[in-house]
Amino acid sequence: MMCVEYMKVQEMRKIWIVMCAVIVVVSLVSAAGAATNIMPNPGAEEVGASPYSGYPQELLSLRGKAAEFIPIEGWGCYPSCGYCTWGATDKEVHSGKYSAFLTVDGSDDRGVTDLNICLGQTDGRNGKYAFTAKANTAYRFSFWLKGDPAPAVVYVRWLAWKTEEGLPEDREWRDTNLIGSKRIIPSAEWKKYEGTFTTAADTKKFVVRIQIPLQAKSQKGQTIYIEDVEITELTEGRVK
Numbered sequence: 001m002m003c004v005e006y007m008k009v010q011e012m013r014k015i016w017i018v019m020c021a022v023i024v025v026v027s028l029v030s031a032a033g034a035a036t037n038i039m040p041n042p043g044a045e046e047v048g049a050s051p052y053s054g055y056p057q058e059l060l061s062l063r064g065k066a067a068e069f070i071p072i073e074g075w076g077c078y079p080s081c082g083y084c085t086w087g088a089t090d091k092e093v094h095s096g097k098y099s100a101f102l103t104v105d106g107s108d109d110r111g112v113t114d115l116n117i118c119l120g121q122t123d124g125r126n127g128k129y130a131f132t133a134k135a136n137t138a139y140r141f142s143f144w145l146k147g148d149p150a151p152a153v154v155y156v157r158w159l160a161w162k163t164e165e166g167l168p169e170d171r172e173w174r175d176t177n178l179i180g181s182k183r184i185i186p187s188a189e190w191k192k193y194e195g196t197f198t199t200a201a202d203t204k205k206f207v208v209r210i211q212i213p214l215q216a217k218s219q220k221g222q223t224i225y226i227e228d229v230e231i232t233e234l235t236e237g238r239v240k
């Protein structure tokens with residue numbers, strides 16, 4: 001009898017060890033597969049009641065005029081050349097109540113336009129509030145976009161800062177690998193776009209910028225709407 005009971009205990013121990021091992025493996029697999037979205041307000045649903053609450057005031061500029069639904073936490077505007085209005089709007093929505101938008105208000109004195117809505121908080125110069133980067137790391141991004149009226153072309157690029165302070169002189173301008181095409185031709189329907197980029201050894205901060213570049217004809221009034229953003233670290237297991 002003693003021997004049978006001992007064997008039962010041993011059997012139970014074996015089953016318990018196997019169960020624990022299964023739990024550990026399942027946990028590891030799900031941890032590896034679950035990529036965290038680092039975009040804090042991906043659907044542009046968190047909007048402030050006042051233009052002066054919450055959002056870092058030093059990031060708001062006269063050339064990138066803030067719209068009614070500002071602050072829009074997690075987003076930014078980089079009015080490199082020309083003038084625009086940006087923020088959250090309930091006019092065009094992919095999900096929820098709001099989307100983010102950028103409308104071209106005009107070019108600069110030379111007729112040049114380079115206007116960017118950013119995934120990440122920046123004015124295109126100050127990287128202090130941008131995402132903290134992991135060095136030599138691939139990131140994947142995706143978002144939904146539509147244009148109404150649409151600019152002829154939109155680019156997806158990223159800005160890197162080589163220091164934690166994110167000073168303007170520490171910036172680097174880089175291109176992303178947009179899947180399927182080097183550029184976006186916006187349509188009147190919502191469409192999903194995705195791509196990747198890889199940080200350098202000295203990248204400390206970053207944002208992704210969706211850019212309306214210089215175009216030959218007048219762009220005033222051209223608007224892009226952006227929604228449901230995802231930015232994740234591209235782990236080894238997901239690289240194909």
Ligand SMILES: [Ca+2]
Pocket residue numbers: 043044045093094095096097098099227228
């Ligand atoms: Ca939304």
